Amino acid sequence: MKEYPAIWLQCAACTGCSVSVLNAVNPSIKNLLIDEVLPGRHINLRFHPTVMAGSGAPVIKVMEDTSKQKRGDYILIVEGAIPTAKNGIHGVVGERAGKPVTMLSRVEELAKDALVVIALGTCAAFGGIPAAHPNPTQCLSVSDILQAQGIDTPVVNIPGCPPHPDWFVGTVASILFSGLPKPEDLDEYRRPKAFYGQLIHENCPRRAYYDENKFAKKLGDPGCLYELGCKGSVTYSDCPLRLWNNGVNWCIANGSPCIGCTEPSFPDEVSPLYEKITAALPETPTGGSS
Numbered sequence: 001m002k003e004y005p006a007i008w009l010q011c012a013a014c015t016g017c018s019v020s021v022l023n024a025v026n027p028s029i030k031n032l033l034i035d036e037v038l039p040g041r042h043i044n045l046r047f048h049p050t051v052m053a054g055s056g057a058p059v060i061k062v063m064e065d066t067s068k069q070k071r072g073d074y075i076l077i078v079e080g081a082i083p084t085a086k087n088g089i090h091g092v093v094g095e096r097a098g099k100p101v102t103m104l105s106r107v108e109e110l111a112k113d114a115l116v117v118i119a120l121g122t123c124a125a126f127g128g129i130p131a132a133h134p135n136p137t138q139c140l141s142v143s144d145i146l147q148a149q150g151i152d153t154p155v156v157n158i159p160g161c162p163p164h165p166d167w168f169v170g171t172v173a174s175i176l177f178s179g180l181p182k183p184e185d186l187d188e189y190r191r192p193k194a195f196y197g198q199l200i201h202e203n204c205p206r207r208a209y210y211d212e213n214k215f216a217k218k219l220g221d222p223g224c225l226y227e228l229g230c231k232g233s234v235t236y237s238d239c240p241l242r243l244w245n246n247g248v249n250w251c252i253a254n255g256s257p258c259i260g261c262t263e264p265s266f267p268d269e270v271s272p273l274y275e276k277i278t279a280a281l282p283e284t285p286t287g288g289s290s
Helices: 016-022 029-036 057-069 103-111 121-127 143-151 165-178 208-211
Strands: 002-010 037-039 041-047 075-077 094-095 099-102 116-120 155-158
Touching: 002 057, 002 103, 016 165, 029 041, 029 121, 037 165, 041 057, 041 165, 057 094, 057 103, 075 103, 075 121, 094 103, 099 103, 103 143, 116 121, 116 143, 116 165, 121 143, 121 155, 155 165
Parallel strands: 002 041, 002 075, 075 116, 116 155
Antiparallel strands: 037 041, 094 099
């Protein structure tokens, strides 16, 4: 059986991405971590600050030993943006020779020897909330950090605030089954097209309201939520088809406008969240079809 070691590094984030993935249903997180994801293939999660039982120097050693002993064979999962102000001192992971090691250094060191880097969540993929204006800690995305350092390890972005657990599990399973994604499998932002290939707008159950020029005037009203700030017309993900919480519900079905959390523009350029967006619509509502 082939084992794929995984290092999960948590940077500037709220842990929401971990919580979302831990709520995976089919397969469950137990299946993912203990069973064979695919016949003959198993993931060995060696480091995750939230779920591992150990702490302190011993687990840091496990992380560092994995990167040395499994060079080129481990999966690096980064959750959260990376602080870069003042040489990254605003975020640290462990110590070395009695001095703190920054998240920035950890990402650079671990990424260069990884098989692939999965930037999990919008903060890791694009900067997200930690990188929002005025960004005092100068947070950057994983891709920005690697590009600045000339590190060419493949990166797959799984944005969302938080991302759906299926997007992560499906991406990992695809890598184990058929290898790294080919260029045609990813969009221009390195998102898997399997999950981010269509606009929310294309599959929204309220699309008919949009086509008929019927818009909700307040939350709770029937009608398209465009005038209440819905960003579904500029947001790519399969939320309307996949749904959340084991298929129970999703944002728009719950009466909330889509906030565009899978996009590089989140949160600055899609804010205010509950005000109408006017840029880059498939077609501004005029009473006709779209």
